[in-house]
Amino acid sequence: MSEKKELKVKSIKNGTVIDHIRQNRAANVLSMLNLPDDETPVMVAINVESSNMGKKDIVKIEGRELSGEEVDKLALLTPLASVNIIRDYEIVNKFNVHLTDEVIDVVKCTNPNCISNSNEPIHDKFYVQEKEPITLRCHYCERTMDYEDIESQF
Ligand SMILES: [Zn+2]
Structure with a gap:
């Protein structure tokens, strides 16, 4: 299965997919991002099978890209997370969060x-x-x- 299919990026036109969130931490990630609010479409998957993590959570946020500060906080909450920036249905940037010393x-x-x-x-x-x-x-x-x-x- 291609990575694109696995992430179901078709469901997001512009925004961010945070993948490889540690199991049961999606709620903490959303809280850190001050989500949900009254407007932003957010999709959350919890306890999804992962080939390398056992189980993981995934958060997809329409119309929003993470700030550097938010990425730093994300690294503290779930240090193996990967961030995919989506523009016009394509992944334009993908990186792993990095917990520095x-x-x-x-x-x-x-x-x-x-x-x-x-x-x-x-x-x-x-x-x-x-x-x-x-x-x-x-x-x-x-x-x-x-x-x-x-x-x-x-
Ligand atoms: Zn102190």
């Missing part, structure tokens, strides 16, 4: 006393201590954050 200005430290939560003009900065399950460690106070700490901020 340092996460800057994407999430905030959960420690209220952390200097990054003061009025100092400094960047939020974390090190990826574990990728799965995800654990971030604050550059400033060394507080660690898990998936729930991250997801709840989106």
Whole structure:
């Protein structure tokens, strides 16, 4: 089966298909994207068979392309996701999200006393201590954050 058929991109004229979302995380991805709203057509597939992931989720969003910030957040929620940008029914760009070793200005430290939560003009900065399950460690106070700490901020 061709990849195009598998993704059913025919169903989207312009927009984004997020594939290889970790099973049961589609709702977290939608929440991060502030979806659903009252206008954007969104299709969600949950617990779809995947040849290399066991099961996966897929989200298709009509009329919207992800910002760089949204892609950074996506990498924290589901680090194996792939993003397909669709224009006029064709995939014009396809890339895998990339979880870098340092996460800057994407999430905030959960420690209220952390200097990054003061009025100092400094960047939020974390090190990826574990990728799965995800654990971030604050550059400033060394507080660690898990998936729930991250997801709840989106
Ligand atoms: Zn901190």
